[in-house]
Amino acid sequence: MSGVKDMKLAGSGRMKIEWAEAHMPVLMRIREGFRRDKPLKGVSVGFALHVTKETAVLVETLIAGGAKVAITGCNPLSTQDDVAAALAKNKVDVYAWRGETNEEYYENINRVLDHKPNITIDDGADLIFTVHKERTELLKDIRGGCEETTTGIIRLRAMENDGALKYPVMATNDADTKHMFDNHYGTGQSTIDGILRATSILFAGKVVVVGGYGWCGRGVAARAKGMGSQVIVTEVDPILALRAAMDGYMVMPMDDAACMGDIFITVTGDRDIIGKRHFEKMKSGAVVCNSGHFNIEIDIPELEKMSKGKKTIRDNVERYDLKDGRHIYLLAEGRLVNLAAAEGHPSEVMDMSFANQSMACRYIQDNDLEAGVHMIPREVDEMVARMKLETMGVRIDELTPEQRKYLESWEEGT
Ligand code: ADE
Numbered sequence: 325m326s327g328v329k330d331m332k333l334a335g336s337g338r339m340k341i342e343w344a345e346a347h348m349p350v351l352m353r354i355r356e357g358f359r360r361d362k363p364l365k366g367v368s369v370g371f372a373l374h375v376t377k378e379t380a381v382l383v384e385t386l387i388a389g390g391a392k393v394a395i396t397g398c399n400p401l402s403t404q405d406d407v408a409a410a411l412a413k414n415k416v417d418v419y420a421w422r423g424e425t426n427e428e429y430y431e432n433i434n435r436v437l438d439h440k441p442n443i444t445i446d447d448g449a450d451l452i453f454t455v456h457k458e459r460t461e462l463l464k465d466i467r468g469g470c471e472e473t474t475t476g477i478i479r480l481r482a483m484e485n486d487g488a489l490k491y492p493v494m495a496t497n498d499a500d501t502k503h504m505f506d507n508h509y510g511t512g513q514s515t516i517d518g519i520l521r522a523t524s525i526l527f528a529g530k531v532v533v534v535g536g537y538g539w540c541g542r543g544v545a546a547r548a549k550g551m552g553s554q555v556i557v558t559e560v561d562p563i564l565a566l567r568a569a570m571d572g573y574m575v576m577p578m579d580d581a582a583c584m585g586d587i588f589i590t591v592t593g594d595r596d597i598i599g600k601r602h603f604e605k606m607k608s609g610a611v612v613c614n615s616g617h618f619n620i621e622i623d624i625p626e627l628e629k630m631s632k633g634k635k636t637i638r639d640n641v642e643r644y645d646l647k648d649g650r651h652i653y654l655l656a657e658g659r660l661v662n663l664a665a666a667e668g669h670p671s672e673v674m675d676m677s678f679a680n681q682s683m684a685c686r687y688i689q690d691n692d693l694e695a696g697v698h699m700i701p702r703e704v705d706e707m708v709a710r711m712k713l714e715t716m717g718v719r720i721d722e723l724t725p726e727q728r729k730y731l732e733s734w735e736e737g738t
Pocket of ligand 1: 373374375376377378379510514663667668669670671674
């Protein structure tokens with residue numbers, strides 16, 4: 325029995341899925357191969373991924389390959405209820421709705437695990453953690469897992485180093501055709517999209533403070549700059565900070581940026597990036613949001629304590645009325661603004677991320693991997709890039725035999 329908000333939304337969800345299919349040509353090509361070869365015949369796949377139209381295309385690709393799928397979300401605010409209904413109507417076991425409580429969220433994780441997955445697909449590693457902490461009886465049936473995001477990979481590597489990771493996990497995030505595009509162009513565009521859908525404010529002339537200059541932060545900063553904002557970057561990593569400075573941004577500690585920003589966007593993957601001492605310095609009317617995986621980057625309990633009240637003034641916009649008379653706008657309850665207030669990354673970029681996910685599932689099925697974190701094979705990464713270029717109508721040069729020999733030899737000098 326699926327758990328979705330409203331099955332009547334299935335028609336609109338199906339149209340969204342068809343739209344995504346039309347913009348995910350690489351994954352659709354892989355689907356054709358899966359339909360023919362059935363590489364996942366009889367395999368039970370458990371998902372904890374944002375339930376979006378793009379994820380639906382991945383789910384239905386694995387089903388075309390012979391898999392049985394049970395899915396829940398990986399964030400309480402990111403499920404697209406119409407897409408969830410459309411999947412449920414297509415006989416997928418779906419346990420996800422927008423606005424789940426924390427308790428419901430973990431109940432749904434467990435309902436997916438009740439399907440005894442052979443492969444887990446996570447964005448944030450909640451299925452993997454739950455299996456290792458509470459459902460160890462399932463380990464014997466699990467051949468492997470896939471992890472979609474940087475935040476999840478960091479924790480899985482920590483588990484691996486402690487000898488605690490009991491099954492092989494493909495680091496989908498670490499494929500070049502994933503993080504160099506999804507994290508950069510995907511997060512860059514969808515974060516701005518989320519802020520615009522929530523607030524409809526003008527970026528031109530605003531001071532935008534971007535917390536973190538990893539792949540995601542670089543994408544967000546570039547898009548904000550392109551829209552005419554003055555961008556300040558905050559960082560803890562000296563190399564990334566240097567890169568931000570040479571990319572032309574102002575770089576300074578958050579303590580200094582706090583009084584200057586009109587819009588604050590955190591994308592660090594760490595906690596407490598914006599806290600009490602920053603809220604104390606902010607201009608009245610500052611907009612604060614997060615695009616990192618968890619809602620811990622902004623210290624919302626402190627903001628609550630500093631406020632005499634709060635009011636939802638638009639969808640995904642809460643105005644916090646501070647005791648000193650200022651107000652601060654918090655978007656999407658500090659959760660991923662790109663998925664909570666918009667539709668997440670565009671289909672074209674998820675095309676590559678989910679091409680990697682589907683090929684990672686096939687790789688797990690075809691190989692007996694040891695417990696630990698595994699890279700996506702380079703051939704898969706390059707295959708995804710070549711297919712994407714082809715679908716974009718972009719041709720590239722090939723090495724001549726002489727060029728290849730030159731690259732492989734050491735004798736030739738000046
Ligand atoms: N993460 C970011 N954007 C996404 C999308 N559109 N679908 C699934 N996961 C995502």
